[in-house]
Amino acid sequence: xxxxxxxxxxxxxxxxxxxxxxxxxxxxxxxxxxxxxxxxxxxxxxxxxxxxxxxxxxxxxxxxxxxxxxxxxxxxxxxxxxxxxxxxxxxxxxxxxxxxxxxxxxxxxxxxxxxxxxxxxxxxxxxxxxxxxxxxxxxxxxxxxxxxxxxxxxxxxxxxxxxxxxxxxxxxxxxxxxxxxxxxxxxxxxxxxxxxxxxxxxxxxxxxxxxxxxxxxxxxxxxxxxxxxxxxxxxxxxxxxxxxxxxxxxxxxxxxxxxxxxxxxxxxxxxxxxxxxxxxxxxxxxxxxxxxxxxxxxxxxxxxxxxxxxxxxxxxxxxxxxxxxxxxxxxxxxxxxxxxxxxxxxxxxxxxxxxxxxxxxxxxxxxxxxxxxxxxxxxxxxxxxxxxxxxxxxxxxxxxxxxxxxxxxxxxxxxxxxxxxxxxxxxxxxxxxxxxxxxxxxxxxxxxxxxxxxxxxxxxxxxxxxx
DNA sequence: GTCTGTTTAAGAACGT
DNA sequence: ACGTTCTTAAACAGAC
Numbered sequence: 001x002x003x004x005x006x007x008x009x010x011x012x013x014x015x016x017x018x019x020x021x022x023x024x025x026x027x028x029x030x031x032x033x034x035x036x037x038x039x040x041x042x043x044x045x046x047x048x049x050x051x052x053x054x055x056x057x058x059x060x061x062x063x064x065x066x067x068x069x070x071x072x073x074x075x076x077x078x079x080x081x082x083x084x085x086x087x088x089x090x091x092x093x094x095x096x097x098x099x100x101x102x103x104x105x106x107x108x109x110x111x112x113x114x115x116x117x118x119x120x121x122x123x124x125x126x127x128x129x130x131x132x133x134x135x136x137x138x139x140x141x142x143x144x145x146x147x148x149x150x151x152x153x154x155x156x157x158x159x160x161x162x163x164x165x166x167x168x169x170x171x172x173x174x175x176x177x178x179x180x181x182x183x184x185x186x187x188x189x190x191x192x193x194x195x196x197x198x199x200x201x202x203x204x205x206x207x208x209x210x211x212x213x214x215x216x217x218x219x220x221x222x223x224x225x226x227x228x229x230x231x232x233x234x235x236x237x238x239x240x241x242x243x244x245x246x247x248x249x250x251x252x253x254x255x256x257x258x259x260x261x262x263x264x265x266x267x268x269x270x271x272x273x274x275x276x277x278x279x280x281x282x283x284x285x286x287x288x289x290x291x292x293x294x295x296x297x298x299x300x301x302x303x304x305x306x307x308x309x310x311x312x313x314x315x316x317x318x319x320x321x322x323x324x325x326x327x328x329x330x331x332x333x334x335x336x337x338x339x340x341x342x343x344x345x346x347x348x349x350x351x352x353x354x355x356x357x358x359x360x361x362x363x364x365x366x367x368x369x370x371x372x373x374x375x376x377x378x379x380x381x382x383x384x385x386x387x388x389x390x391x392x393x394x395x396x397x398x399x400x401x402x403x404x405x406x407x408x409x410x411x412x413x414x415x416x417x418x419x420x421x422x423x424x425x426x427x428x429x430x431x432x433x434x435x436x437x438x439x440x441x442x443x444x445x446x447x448x449x450x451x452x453x454x455x456x457x458x459x460x461x462x463x464x465x466x467x
Numbered sequence: 468g469t470c471t472g473t474t475t476a477a478g479a480a481c482g483t
Numbered sequence: 484a485c486g487t488t489c490t491t492a493a494a495c496a497g498a499c
Binding site for chain 2: 165166191192194195196202212213214
């Protein structure tokens with residue numbers, strides 16, 4: 001059986017960190033030290049179990065057809081029970097499959113009874129579910145993020161206003177195993193993106209600063225522009241198997257069947273929240289920004305480009321098409337905090353949800369942000385869900401529903417993806433303790449539908465009323 | 468020589 | 484069909 005390591009090999013073009021730049025690893029350590037990343041897996045598991053992210057998936061599925069995701073099997077049931085009882089799986093599924101060279105193609109049927117693992121509702125509806133894949137350890141599948149997004153992620157994770165190219169390389173290779181094994185041509189693409197993408201500004205190195213190259217940061221002017229405009233998104237890049245390993249993947253012949261992922265988890269640790277807020281501060285995000293209040297005339301929105309002179313045979317993100325779907329764009333990454341900012345507002349998500357569901361899915365008696373005791377549980381159509389983070393999940397679940405039903409809001413599922421990433425950038429020091437974004441165990445939505453079609457139809461009808 | 472940064476070109480994928 | 488976004492590849496120049 002194929003077993004691959006992703007810890008040593010680096011592209012020959014890999015570079016080391018410069019001293020003056022705080023490495024992502026260092027910042028990750030800082031984050032770990034100050035955050036609940038120190039929590040045990042079981043803690044994360046608990047969080048995942050308490051999340052109402054399933055509701056988001058539920059709403060998505062209701063809109064797109066639930067049949068595709070409903071399947072039950074004993075394995076899933078057992079896993080679900082284990083999760084409920086606090087017994088975490090020995091290892092993340094994605095990692096397991098990766099360790100045997102199993103190409104994880106999000107959204108495609110796989111043969112084993114793969115539990116529906118998905119903390120990224122954003123991609124579920126589109127057949128992509130990065131959470132099936134632990135990109136940090138899986139060298140086979142190219143992360144479904146654009147290079148610009150990766151750069152933004154690196155910048156954000158660094159918690160610095162500026163970051164060097166080498167630091168970007170470092171962060172990407174540290175956090176995406178694919179790039180450790182890939183040909184270093186991706187670095188060229190990174191540089192290409194930095195040069196051409198208007199989101200990124202080069203900050204020249206001071207004369208007294210040793211080292212090569214300059215620094216890069218996200219253009220605040222561009223970010224500011226985003227405040228008055230909607231983000232533009234693009235498709236999710238197709239799943240790409242690392243060509244270096246492609247041949248090895250052929251060795252794997254066992255067909256696998258997986259259900260489309262229908263569950264998800266959102267965690268917002270206080271530290272991650274702080275990180276996000278710092279990021280917002282850096283890019284000047286208006287905390288009161290409300291996507292619902294933004295007009296959607298994208299052509300006007302993007303008619304003025306930043307004044308920075310730069311020869312650009314073409315420019316990223318200058319277009320005005322109403323592309324709102326799947327992209328992993330830096331704009332998105334910058335836009336998401338704004339969207340989340342609106343979620344931080346006083347909107348009564350609880351009231352919305354409760355009224356929408358006629359009380360049948362009364363998720364939170366105390367409102368989105370009301371404290372919930374450790375032992376307080378949620379009963380969702382007989383599905384017992386402990387509610388450690390029910391408040392947050394509830395708010396965000398409602399959020400999705402709200403935005404989906406509001407046609408004026410170009411809210412995209414991937415917003416959740418990048419947002420969640422920004423909220424919870426993983427750390428490279430926590431190999432065994434995967435941060436909440438990628439490898440969180442989740443509730444199996446199938447359990448929810450075991451209740452029977454009649455009940456599901458009832459739920460569908462209620463959810464449908466929201467859309 | 469290596470790294471960094473810019474620029475051009477081509478093509479794929481997707482939306483309109 | 485066309486435009487946009489994004490990726491990939493390549494060439495080139497300057498800095499270290």
